[in-house]
Every structure is written in C-alpha cells, then in structure tokens.
Amino acid sequence: MIQVHNLTKVFTDNKRGDIRAVDHISFEVREGEIFGLLGPNGAGKTTALRMLATVMKPTEGTAILGGHDVVKEPDEVRKMIGFQSGDMGLYHRLTPREILSFFAKLHGLNGARLTSRIEEMVSLVGLKEFTDTQVDKLSTGMRQKVAIARTLIHDPAILILDEPASGLDVPTARVIEEFILAARKSGKSILLSTHVMEEAEYLCDRIAVIDRGKIRIVGTMAELRAATGKERLREVFLELLGMEGEFARRSGDVS
C-alpha cells in the first residue's frame, strides 16, 4: 500500500529560481492494484517516483509505503520496494547472476536461500542460458529481463516502475506487461509512470494525470471518461492538459 500526502519537490536553479517539479500531489495505491502516473515529458513523474523510492527527499509532504514514512524511515522503505528507473540501471560489466546476487545480498539474502532465489528468478524471466554472460553482451530484451529479475529478487510488496516499457520493441514490452500483471495477481502494489497511452489504458486499474507537477485527475478509465466526456484516453489526456480545444481551434484556423 502506498499513501502519498501533499508530496512536493522544489528545485532551486541559479538562473531560473525555484522550480516546483512536484506540487502537493496526493494519491493512494492499494494492494493488488496497478496505478499509473500519466503525464507528458517534464511533468514531474520521475521526480515523484524518485521521492517514493527514497532517492530524493521531499521538500514538503510525505508518503507512507507499507506503513513506513519515506522521510522518517527511508531505510525501512527501501527494504520493501522494488524500484526500476527508466534506464534499467544495469552494471554492464557484471553478469545477471552477479547483479542478482549483489542486490539480493543487500536485501539480506544469503547462502542456500540466495542461490535458490537466483535460480528461481532466472528461470522465471527466461534467462537461464545467459546467467553467466556479461550484460553488455546481451540484447536489449534480455537486459530488460535482468532488470525485472533484479527488481523482484527480494519479492517486494511494492513495485515502483519508471517508464518500464519505454523504448522497447513490441514483443519485449509485452513480456514486461506480463510481469506487471502477474505481480498484481500476487497482491503487490504497483506504481508505474508512463507517457504511453496504450500502456496506461491496458495495464492500469487507476490513472493519475500529472502535468507541471500537479495532479489533474485521479480515477479509473470509466471515471476519467465520465469526467471529460471523451472516449479515448489520448483525448482524455489532451483535454486535461487543456490542449484538445487548442488543437481544434488551430484546425479551424487552417480550414
């Protein structure tokens, strides 16, 4: 369970002054739920996820993950989450086994339990033949599988995924989606950010549209449609960003 309360992040830039990257956002992700943070580039999705993963400290507000406060108990939060950044973040000179072993050990897994868990994850994601091949010799799809295995190695109750299928081809993106759906089935709370409409529509139980650091709306697809009067998520999204009318006006100018 993730509970976000008024989470805010302000960056101070020498030239531009204070920049409110995330502005008092609040939402909740339940157990067995996939919650999507949908927004354009620069909306504040990554910053929000970084604060939830305790990589960044909030300027204001907080979040409770699995009963632990990200500000007061960041160490406890880190034990509970599986975090994946937009860039996979794999050590290219290490093998999948070495990467999995490293992160598992950081999570306190040792001895026979460590070995069996690595074997389990390797067969789950289909990496068996490549367990001892250096990551830089693996294809993008294989690397993504290593990243998934690493995120799940300690069987976390909460998954925080920053654009998990970004830049992947269709078959690989599909594999990722299958893992996310399986994780929901096992009761995990999953928070993912994306700017891909189809991904959000297909995967998410509920969606929050974020723009310029603020959440514009939170709800299921049906609730979003009802609130905006638009059918497709793309139209809902543009409507909420205030761009749908602008586009129609521009089309009118041309005709």
Added chain:
Amino acid sequence: MSLNQVPVIYKKEILDTVRDRRTLISMIILPVAAMPLLLFVLGKFISSAERKAGEEAVTIAVRGGDAVPGLVEALKKSGFELAASDDLRTAVEKKEIAAGLEIVTAAGSGTELRIYSDDTRQASGIAARKIRTALDKFKEEKILDQLRGFGVPETVLTPFVVKTVNVAPVQKLAGFFWGSIVAYFVVFLMFSGGMYPAIDLTAGEKERRTLEIYLASPAGRDAIVLGKILATTTAVLVTALLSILSVLISIRYTTFGESSGKLQAITGRMPLDAQTWGLVFLALIPTAVMAASLMIAIALLAKSFKEAQSYLTPLVMAVVLPLVVGMLPGMALTPALALVPLFNICQLIKEIFIGQFTWLAYAITMAANIVYAAAAYWLAVRVFKSERVLFRT
C-alpha cells in the same frame, strides 16, 4: 550505517573495476610495463651511444705538431689516431675528426696549444678531454725531465696530495637514491593510478545511470561511499605497489653504460629488509585513503567520465609540487613540516630508506595524514549525500 553491507558493496565495486579495460590499462598494465620498457630502451640507447662516442673520439688531427718535439708521439701513445687536416675548425664541424689540436707559436708570447671541439657532440667532448689529459701528462713528463737535469727531486712538484672522503657510506647514498624514487613514484602513482577507478565508480555510475537503483536499495549511502572508497584505496595501493615493484626491478637490472659505475653501485644496493618496507607501506595507507576519498569527492561532482577526467587531471598535476619540494636535497622532516600533506609522506619515506627517521616524525606524519584522510572521507560522504550533486542536470 550497516557495516555488514560494506563487504558486499566492496566486492561488487572491485569486480566492476577489474572488468573495466580502461581502468586495467591505466592501473596495472601501463605502470607495470612502461617503466621497464622505458629504462630498457634508455639503457640500450645510452650504452650504444657511449660505445659509438668512444670509438669516434680516437680520431683527431694536429696542426703544427713539429713545433713541440715528442708531442705527436705522446698523443699516439695515448691511443689517438691522427688524421690529416688543414682546417681543424671545419673538420670538427663536419665531423671528419672528433677534435683538433693546433700549436700556435707567436714571437714573444710562448707556445699556445689550441683544442678545437664541438661540445654539442659527445664524441668531440670526450676527445677534447682526452687530449687535455694527454697534454697534461706530456707537460708533466717534460717538467720532470728538466727537473732531473737540474738535479731537483720530483717531490718538489707535489708538496701535498688532496683527497676527498665522502662520509656517507654507499648504503646511505643508496637509501637516499631509492627513498627519493620510491617516495616520488609511489605518491604520484597513487593519484594517477587511482584516478580511473575513482571516476569509474562515481561519474561512471552516473553516466551509465546505475546510481539511482543503487540508492533505492537497502545499501545506505554511508556504506556505499565507504565501499567505493575502500575499493578505490585498494586500486590505489595495488597500482602503487605494482608500479614501484616494476620501477625497482627495472632500475636494479638496467645497465646505464660503462661510465655510470657509481650509479650502478648505488642501484645495486636496494634496501630489501622487511622493516623498511613494512614502515613505508604502513605510512602509505592513510595517504592512499586520502587520495581515494579526495578523488571520489571530486569525481562525484562530474556528470560524465570525461568531465571527471578534466577535474582530476589538474589535481594529479598539482600533487607533483609538494613531491618535487620533498625531493630537494637538504629538506628535513621537522615536526612542523610533518603536518604538510604529501610532502610529509615523501620526506618520511626518504628518511626511512636512509635510516635516519625519528619515531616522533613518523608518529606526527601518520597522525596528520589520518586526520587528512578522515577529512577527505567526510567530504566524500557529504558530497555523496547531496541531491544537487547526484542529480545534477
């Protein structure tokens, strides 16, 4: 900080470092291979140049030799081969002869013996020196002959003999030589060899975008920095030891030509006792930690490997300054100077090798360097905890 995570982090950092070809080349292969290769080539070059110069130096020409009876014979006896030449200056310039000797007799001003040489040529310099020696010997014999004719004893020419006694035993000279080399190379190589691992584990992680996942893991930031500093310290010490071993073996077994007999005697007396090396190694540890922490702190500020390189290269250059001061003769490790970082370790190593260090100087140097290492570690931790630094855009 969870200390039991540090070995896990350390192991991963070492593994990641040794798999990096760039780091391996700069850290191990280059320092180990460069010096023996350089000295081998240099040794060969010096020997062959000396041999060639020696061969060339025997050919000279004499003009007006008849004016001094017995002179030409004396030169021939000294091993010179005489060539014929009318213009000695041109012949020397054109390298037809190594040097020339002209006997000029002017009315009223006695006989002048003029040696022509080109001091930019080794062979010509050698020939000129040899001619002078031969002439001195010839002059002495002539004077002796005349003295004998007058019945004066030979001893009148040498009322006393001057001798210099160097109170420094060869062992001490060897200590000074080896101490200077070890101090200079080890400390310099600590920085130059540790630079790549320090960058790879900091700015390299940022560039490869692996840092974010690391920070979201249960590994605390203090533990991560400590693991990275320990790994870099290991790299620094391994580089320094391998390089120094390579330098020592190279110098020990390189022949620097025949004329460097004294140098050979010194290089042949490398202190090898466990106490000397143990004290040196122990003294180096705080400096290695300081070097690693400082480089980690600086490299963390950069966004990319290249940027970090441009930050650290001036630091490595700057390190040379206190080292050069430390190599100046006459510098002593006073309690006040023992507080100057890098200079102190350089001087201490030198004095350990000479065998004249004091335990007080050793203790002050160690204490000062431990304080500097702790300060550098604190700085690295502080930098690593700064969001502005880690997520600089």
